[in-house]
Amino acid sequence: MTIKALLGGVAMAAIALPGLAQAETFSLWVRSDGSEFMPKLVDAFNAKGEDKAELQIVPVNELVQKYAIAAAGGSQPDALSLDLIFTPSFAQAGQLKDMTDFAKSLPYYDSLSQAHLSVGTYDGKIYGMPFSADASVLVWNKNLYKKAGLDPDKAPANWNDIRKAAEAIGALGDDTYGFYFSGNCGGCNIFTFTPLIWASGGNLFEDKGAKATVKTPQMKDALEFYRGMAKDDLVPAGSQTDSGSNFFAAFAGGNIGLTPSGSFAIGALNNQYPDLDYGVTYLPGKDGDWSSFAGGDNIVVSAKTDEDKMPAIEAFIKFAYSSEGQTILAKNGSLPVRADVAEEALKGLDSRYLIAAKAMDKGRTPYTPVFNDLINSLNGPWVNMLNKAFFADSAEEVDEAMDEAQEEMQSIIDSSR
Amino acid sequence: MTDGLMAVPETPMPTRRRRRRHSQWNGLLFVLPSLLLVTIFFIVPLGMAAWMSLHKWPLMGVPRWVGFDNYERLLTDKSFWSSLWFTIEYTVVITIGLLGVAMALALIVQGQGKAISAYRTIYFLPVVTGFASAALLWVWLSNVDTGLFSPLAQDIGLTEGRVNILANFTPAFWSVIFMVIWKMAGFYMVILMSGLQSIPTDYIEAARIDGAKWSQRFRFIIMPLIRKPFALALILCISGSMLAFDQFYIILSGGPRNQTVTAVYKIFNESFISFRLGYGAALSMVLLVILLALSVIQLTFLSDKGPKK
Known part of the structure; x- marks a missing residue:
């Protein structure tokens, strides 16, 4: 034991001592969703031999709690790759360092993902900078398209196209379904369902998250669109109680015609289900046009991080933005966040990534400091409304669900201010 | 307390009352470990929860006293x-x-x-x-x-x-x-x-x-x-x-x-x-x-x- 400890100490000193000259070591957390690209990016950065990042991967569902506990005890990480939707609430709680000057000093500032920056900005200051990206898209099963006599290369461009294709595929047999959505999952649906509304001209929040706009004709249309498919058995019965566990797996099973999904699915399908021939397209609006949810992580710096460590953290961020860094990200499951090198970073990769990258470019992110409460909570107003409306027996029930959600969301927003 | 520990049976004729007091101290000594555990893991957290319930206490940020709100x-x-x-x-x-x-x-x-x-x-x-x-x-x-x-x-x-x-x-x-x-x-x-x-x-x-x-x-x-x-x-x-x-x-x-x-x-x-x-x-x-x-x-x-x- 003692010898081991001694050796460990020597090793630590060996690492730390050359650092004394100039370089700094900073701690960095990432949620488990980033466990593919982040270690590779950190290794490449550390291999440069100057500053060092010490990475810790945290289970995705515990990140906020862990951070909060660590911050209360003063052991928070210096930097954190944070699910971008949490940036406003972290900034509101005074946990983050203002990075406006650094961000604006970058020559390629204008090419950074606008969606990330929009949620990374609080009170006019930039607290979170784009780091990794995931865009929502629509995927369809080309094998089933062929079987149903549809053109496998023609992507659906509006809701009617989706419905028609789903009907044709649903008619193939008892175990084949036209469409799939996780009917009891708030997180999945904010990612894949809201783009249908955005593309049709609606919105979920207005005034920087101060106003909930649930009760809109676009929302109603979109809810009815899903409800119709569920009612006509184009969707498997399990959807009604799927709180996200089947979000990816259902389509991967090969008996689903179309499903809204995310760019993460491209890599996962290619690696794990090589026989599944599928197409990727944008999530369309009712009569055309399209939209996407820009998801992923913002990189943030804890408010209490030592100023001495800032150069190292800034060097890491710059490295991630370099074309080398963006390529490492793109090869390991994240979309590039810097548009001017995106094409270079995606070179040689599956061409379906390009569609996802374009979706990201136009992607949007809802802005609210109470995202967890409103959207992610398994018992929140958003998922409650969706579940009730998707599987409602009548149009009145859909209206009722929307009214309830409108009222509850607004009251949660109001009481948080 | 140490007196209690040292209580030796062959002490010549301690008065009855004295012996009782001794054994009471001994008793306390014996339950002390569990008393300590109960205090640390039950009473203190309970008190903290009661204290927290009188605050607006966000997971991150500064708690604020709100009384019985x-x-x-x-x-x-x-x-x-x-x-x-x-x-x-x-x-x-x-x-x-x-x-x-x-x-x-x-x-x-x-x-x-x-x-x-x-x-x-x-x-x-x-x-x-x-x-x-x-x-x-x-x-x-x-x-x-x-x-x-x-x-x-x-x-x-x-x-x-x-x-x-x-x-x-x-x-x-x-x-x-x-x-x-x-x-x-x-x-x-x-x-x-x-x-x-x-x-x-x-x-x-x-x-x-x-x-x-x-x-x-x-x-x-x-x-x-x-x-x-x-x-x-x-x-x-x-x-x-x-x-x-x-x-x-x-x-x-x-x-x-x-x-x-x-x-x-x-x-x-x-x-x-x-x-x-x-x-x-x-x-x-x-x-x-x-x-x-x-x-x-x-x-x-x-x-x-x-x-x-």
């Missing part, structure tokens, strides 16, 4: 009261179900014999699975597409097409009840069985000779004699059920449409989903008071000195 707010919080009401409903149903089944099982397995001890083991087996793993097993069994119940019901012609049992309140609720009974009945069976086995056989024989029917023997001999183990089982069952969380969180996520959110689930949501720790603490204090009251009521009714008929 949290308590005022919970008075009008419909979702808390409805979750509490649901918890009470659940507790009533599950207590009747569990203790009924456990009593039946205990009567079956109270005797001697190889086969009986095998059954005893079989009935007890589900108890040793964790609540979470049992619930996960149930999630899979009740899955409409890949599970057991729905496809089975369809195949033997019980239902037309697949029915998603977790999608509506009634079947979802009863499937959880069924799961909990399967999982926990063995535990209460053991408690009740120990009571049954301590009843001297002559009592039953005497009653038999006097011509008492089975129901009479059960009502007038068995039940009064297992009053104490029954009281223990009842208190454990009620306080455990009032704190139900895992099964509803894992199997139903509080659904369909928030109809199965229990009181603890609501506290969990407030504290760790909405990050309102202060409000969560206030809800916990209310639940604690309710549980205390319930336990006191049960103890008075079931103790030997309790109200006699």
Whole structure:
């Protein structure tokens, strides 16, 4: 034991001592969703031999709690790759360092993902900078398209196209379904369902998250669109109680015609289900046009991080933005966040990534400091409304669900201010 | 204190009173470790929770003193009261179900014999699975597409097409009840069985000779004699059920449409989903008071000195 400890100490000193000259070591957390690209990016950065990042991967569902506990005890990480939707609430709680000057000093500032920056900005200051990206898209099963006599290369461009294709595929047999959505999952649906509304001209929040706009004709249309498919058995019965566990797996099973999904699915399908021939397209609006949810992580710096460590953290961020860094990200499951090198970073990769990258470019992110409460909570107003409306027996029930959600969301927003 | 430790028996004739005081100090010394544990792990956290409940205490950021605001707010919080009401409903149903089944099982397995001890083991087996793993097993069994119940019901012609049992309140609720009974009945069976086995056989024989029917023997001999183990089982069952969380969180996520959110689930949501720790603490204090009251009521009714008929 003692010898081991001694050796460990020597090793630590060996690492730390050359650092004394100039370089700094900073701690960095990432949620488990980033466990593919982040270690590779950190290794490449550390291999440069100057500053060092010490990475810790945290289970995705515990990140906020862990951070909060660590911050209360003063052991928070210096930097954190944070699910971008949490940036406003972290900034509101005074946990983050203002990075406006650094961000604006970058020559390629204008090419950074606008969606990330929009949620990374609080009170006019930039607290979170784009780091990794995931865009929502629509995927369809080309094998089933062929079987149903549809053109496998023609992507659906509006809701009617989706419905028609789903009907044709649903008619193939008892175990084949036209469409799939996780009917009891708030997180999945904010990612894949809201783009249908955005593309049709609606919105979920207005005034920087101060106003909930649930009760809109676009929302109603979109809810009815899903409800119709569920009612006509184009969707498997399990959807009604799927709180996200089947979000990816259902389509991967090969008996689903179309499903809204995310760019993460491209890599996962290619690696794990090589026989599944599928197409990727944008999530369309009712009569055309399209939209996407820009998801992923913002990189943030804890408010209490030592100023001495800032150069190292800034060097890491710059490295991630370099074309080398963006390529490492793109090869390991994240979309590039810097548009001017995106094409270079995606070179040689599956061409379906390009569609996802374009979706990201136009992607949007809802802005609210109470995202967890409103959207992610398994018992929140958003998922409650969706579940009730998707599987409602009548149009009145859909209206009722929307009214309830409108009222509850607004009251949660109001009481948080 | 050290004096107490040093108390040596051969000290020549210590006065009676002195010896008593000595042994009292000794007693304190012996319970000190557990007293320390109780203080650190129960009293201090309890005090902290009470302190937190008087603050607006976000998970991140600075707590702010708000006095009794949290308590005022919970008075009008419909979702808390409805979750509490649901918890009470659940507790009533599950207590009747569990203790009924456990009593039946205990009567079956109270005797001697190889086969009986095998059954005893079989009935007890589900108890040793964790609540979470049992619930996960149930999630899979009740899955409409890949599970057991729905496809089975369809195949033997019980239902037309697949029915998603977790999608509506009634079947979802009863499937959880069924799961909990399967999982926990063995535990209460053991408690009740120990009571049954301590009843001297002559009592039953005497009653038999006097011509008492089975129901009479059960009502007038068995039940009064297992009053104490029954009281223990009842208190454990009620306080455990009032704190139900895992099964509803894992199997139903509080659904369909928030109809199965229990009181603890609501506290969990407030504290760790909405990050309102202060409000969560206030809800916990209310639940604690309710549980205390319930336990006191049960103890008075079931103790030997309790109200006699």
